[in-house]
Amino acid sequence: MPGTPGEAPVQRARWLTQLRDAGSLLLDLIFPPRCAGCGRVGVLLCEQCLARFEPIRPPVCRRCGHPNPHDGLCRSCEHTPSPLDGISAAAVFAPPLRDVIHVFKYGNGRGLAPALARPMVTAWQATGLAVDLIAPVPLHAARLAERGYNQSALLARALGPAVGVPVAETLLARQKATVPQVTLGAQERRENVSGAFVCRGDVAGKRILLIDDVCTTGATLEASAAALKACGVGSVWALTLARARWAPGHSDDALTPSECASR
Ligand SMILES: [Zn+2]
Numbered sequence: 001m002p003g004t005p006g007e008a009p010v011q012r013a014r015w016l017t018q019l020r021d022a023g024s025l026l027l028d029l030i031f032p033p034r035c036a037g038c039g040r041v042g043v044l045l046c047e048q049c050l051a052r053f054e055p056i057r058p059p060v061c062r063r064c065g066h067p068n069p070h071d072g073l074c075r076s077c078e079h080t081p082s083p084l085d086g087i088s089a090a091a092v093f094a095p096p097l098r099d100v101i102h103v104f105k106y107g108n109g110r111g112l113a114p115a116l117a118r119p120m121v122t123a124w125q126a127t128g129l130a131v132d133l134i135a136p137v138p139l140h141a142a143r144l145a146e147r148g149y150n151q152s153a154l155l156a157r158a159l160g161p162a163v164g165v166p167v168a169e170t171l172l173a174r175q176k177a178t179v180p181q182v183t184l185g186a187q188e189r190r191e192n193v194s195g196a197f198v199c200r201g202d203v204a205g206k207r208i209l210l211i212d213d214v215c216t217t218g219a220t221l222e223a224s225a226a227a228l229k230a231c232g233v234g235s236v237w238a239l240t241l242a243r244a245r246w247a248p249g250h251s252d253d254a255l256t257p258s259e260c261a262s263r
């Protein structure tokens, strides 16, 4: 019996989907997924590793996110103007999260984004803040081509629907190819990313939430916020998955490269 017009393409699409599903099942059998934190077979990120992430607990400075005796501004932020209104982070940049982020960024771990966005949703909801748009920190086109994806955009895509805020993935662009921040001290990091970003959108007066994977000194987030403020944005908050551990008496320059993440 002849089928109705259009039935053949639909049938073909169904077969292709079934074939793809069978193919990924077969791939899972040959190369089963492994937890990026502990190597456990069967999942990309196991519940035990998720439970070992160290949440950042208040009181923290409301702008830089460092531990602080109270929830206001820390002494450093009181004396330094910043285009950023505040930074929040979900967890400390320490194992197993550090290893998971390494796989996420450098090991084609894009499938980890939904699980990694979960603690970010919790951290953002705890701030009680409201924003109009979410903007991921962009990669330079050359870095994006090399990696194939922007890890911050993947986190933003997973976070946006969960908190009910639209994601403006191309609002910011990176117009300057910078050297990886991992090799640099705090002052050099600021100089490296200064003027690196440009805002491309009509967002005057809007409240923006910047998304990035790791915050070390905050230099990248500050440079991104400066580009947004130059566009007339009303306020810029930042939320990262991880935050470099703050050690009393040590400046961010003291972080060793192994403790930091490059872009
Ligand atoms: Zn695990």
Ligand SMILES: [Zn+2]
Pocket (backbone or CB within 6 Å): 061, 062, 063, 064, 065, 066, 073, 074, 075, 076, 077, 078
């Ligand atoms: Zn501060």
